[in-house]
Each structure stands twice: as structure tokens, then as C-alpha cells.
Amino acid sequence: MKSAAEQLSTYKSVHLNRRNIQTHFIGIPLIIWSAFLLLATIRVPLGNLGETSLGLILGGLVLVYYVRLHVKLALGLTLFLIPVLYTTELVAHFAYAVWLALAIFIVGWIFQLIGHRYEKAKPAFVDDLNQLLIGPFFLMAEVYFMLGLEKSLNEQITSIAIEKRRMLEAQKAR
Template sequence: MKSAVEQLSTYKSVHLNPTNIKTHFIGVPLIIWSAFVMLNTIPITFLKLTEPTLVLNVAGLCAVGVLIYYFKLHVRLALGLTLFIIPVLFSSYYVAQIEAAWIIALSVFVIGWVFQLIGHKYEKAKPAFIDDLNQLLIGPFFLMAELYFMMGFEQDLNQEITPLAVAKRRELEKGAPTA
């Protein structure tokens, strides 16, 4: 398994433009939320308690699996992602109960991807997942890292990944065809 530094520097290498990062702060949460609405519509429930309401279904199982991966990468960032995913799980569960759940989810999903694609126009680089599908999981992890950096946390991590990301970007640009 690649380290958090490797994963984040690879992702950041195509996310250096501040406008692109801002669009991702909108697009990625929209995509995650809509994906969880869709996962919540899968009629497999492993555990359901009515008082208090607790449901472990495909969406919850997926969240637990991804969070385990994040905890293996970086505990402090994973704690932030856990705080993010809890309201996503609850709100997506309730939206999945309404008749128009799939229409809502697909609409939000498309809007999220529009933000992503607009951001990459500013970046002038293809999305990270084009070369490595695992980077789809790193998007939320990267945004949590960026949020921590903005708040003054994990500055050693930021100082470690940024030069690596810039170097990776230079290598990508060397290999890019010139127009």
C-alpha cells in the first residue's frame, strides 16, 4: 500500500491551482453524498435498530471500509473524515427513503462532476483518477489534508508533499504533448 505522502503528492500534482482546489471542495462532497444516497437504496441491511435509529447497510459498510483505509494512511486525517462522513451517512440515508432519491442523487452527482471538470480546466491537467482509479478514494483524503493545512495543522505533511507534487507535475508536463 502506498503511503499517505505518496498518495497525497500524486493527487496534489494535478491539484496545484487554488481555483481547482476550491471547485473540488464543492464537487467532491456532492459526489460523495450522491454516491451514498445511491448506495443507501440497495436493499441489503445488515443491522437495523429502531431506538436509536442505527442502520448498517451497504452504504455504512462502504463507509467503514473506506475509513479503515484512511486510518491506515493517516490517523488524524481519518478522524476528520469520520466527522465528515457521519452526517453524510445520516442525511443520505433519509434522502434514499423518498421516491425521487435516484433523481436527486443523479442530479447532485452530475453537478459535482461539473464542478470537478471546471476546476481541471483551470488546472490544465487531467483528473488524477484517469491514471489510477485509487485516486478516487484519495480525493476526500486530499481535501481533508488541505483543510487541515488551511487551519495550520499538519504543516510537516504539507511541507513534505508539496515539493513532491510540484516535481511530479513537472514530470507530467515534460511528458505532455506540446500544442
Template sequence: MKSAEEQLSTYKSVHLNPKNIRTHFLGVPLIIWSIFLLLHLIPVNIFAWDDPAISINVASAFAIGVLIYYFKLHVGLGIGLALFILPVLYSSHLVAQMQGGVWIAVGVFVLGWVFQLIGHKYEKAKPAFIDDLNQLLIGPFFLMAELYFMLGLEKELDKQITAMAIAKRRDLETLRRETST
């Protein structure tokens, strides 16, 4: 498994423009929420308590798996992501009980991707997942890291991944120029 620093620097290498990052703070949570809503709509319950809101279904199983991955990458960021995912899991569960939940999920998913694509127009770089599908899981991890950095936390991690990301971006730009001539 690649380290947190490697994963974050790869993602950040195509997310250096502040406008792009701001659009991702809207787009990524919308996409995540819509995916959890869709997962709640899969009629499989692995385990349920008396309260149907407390169950192990496809959505909660996915959340557990993803959070284990995030905690293995970085415990501090994993805690932040758990605090983000729990309300997402619960609110998407509530909406899944409504009529037309699938259409709500599709609409929110498309809206989230519109924000993503607008951001990459500012960045003038393709999304990170184009070259590595694992980067789809790193988007939320990256945004949590960015939030920590904005709050003055994890300063050394910020310095390290930013330097690595700039070097990777420089290499990408060089490769792009060489292949276009």
C-alpha cells in the first residue's frame, strides 16, 4: 500500500489551484453523499438491531471498509473522516426512506461531478483518478488533509506533500510538453 504522503502528493499534484480545491470542497462531499444514498438503496441488510437506523447494510459495510483504509493511511485524518462519514451515512439513510431516492442520488451525483469538472478547468489538469482509480478514494482523504492544514494542523505533512506534489506536477508538465512536440 502506498503511504499517505505518496497518495496525497499524487492527488495534490493535480489540485494545486485554490479555485479547483474550493470546487472539490463542494463536489466531493456531494458525490460521497450520493454514493452512500445509492448504497442504502441496495436491499441487503447484513445485520440489523431493533432500530433500523442501526444496521450493517451495504452502505455501512462500505463505510467501515473505507474508514479502515483511511485509518491505516493516517490515524488523525481517519478520525476526521469518521466524523464526516457518520452524518453522511445517517442522512443518506434517512433520504433512502423517501420516495424517489434514486433520482435524488443521481441528481446530487451529477451536480457533484459538475463542480469537479469546473474545478479541473481552472486547474488545467485531468483528474487524478484518470491514471489511478484508487485516487477516487483519496479525494475525501485529501480534502480532510486540506481542512487540517487550514486549521494549522499537520504542518509537516503539508510541507512534505506540497513539495512532492509540485515536483510531480513539474514532471507531468514536462512529459506533456515532450509528447505534444
């Protein structure tokens, strides 16, 4: 498994433009909420224990992945995901839940695509699907950096990301 710094520097290499990052602070939470809403509509029987949703199961698995990457960032993501999981579990029982999830999902991706127009770079997941999981991780890292936390991680990933971006642009110029 690639380290947190490797994953974040790859993601940051196509997220250096401040306006792109700002659109991602809208788009990614919308996409996450809508994806968990869709997953919450899929119920999983637990025998005598009743049932749960696929959203709760996958939410737990994703958090385990984040803990393995970086415990401190995973703590922030846990604080973010708890209300996401709670609210999507509530809304999943309404008849319009799937349509609401699809509409919000589309709006979230519109914000993402607008951001990448500012960036003039393709989204990170185009070359590595795992980067879809790194988007929320990246935003949490950005929140930590804005708060003055994890300064050495910020310096490390930024320098690597700039070099990766130079290499990408050099390849594109050929």
C-alpha cells in the first residue's frame, strides 16, 4: 500500500490551483453524501441482529483504510463521516432517496469538473481509481494544513506534487 504522502502528493499534483481546491470543498462532500445515501438504500440482513446498510459497512471499511494511511487525518474523517452516515441513514427510508442521491451526485461532479477547468489538468482518478478514495483524505489534509497542523506532511507532499506536475506537463508537451 502506498503511503499517505505518496497518495496525497499524487492527488495534489493535479490540485494545485486554489479555485480547483475550493470547488472540491463543495463537490467532494456532495458526492460522498450522495454515494452514502445510495448505499444506505441497500439493506444487508444480519440474522438475529436485524439489518444494516451497505453504506454503514463500506463507511467502516473506508475508515479502516484511512486509519492505515494516517491516524490523525482518519480522526478528522471520522468526525466528518459520522454525520454523513447518520443523515443518509435517515433519508434512505424516503421514497425519493435514490433520485435525491443521483441529483446531488451530478451536482457534485459538476463542481469537480468546473474545478478541473481552472486547474487545466485531468482528475487524479483518471489514471488511478484509488484516487477516488483519496479525494476526501486530501480535503481533510487541507483542513489540517489550514489549521497549521501536519506542517511537515504539507511541505513533503507539496514539493513532491509540484515535481509530479512538472513531469506531467513535460509529458503532455511532447
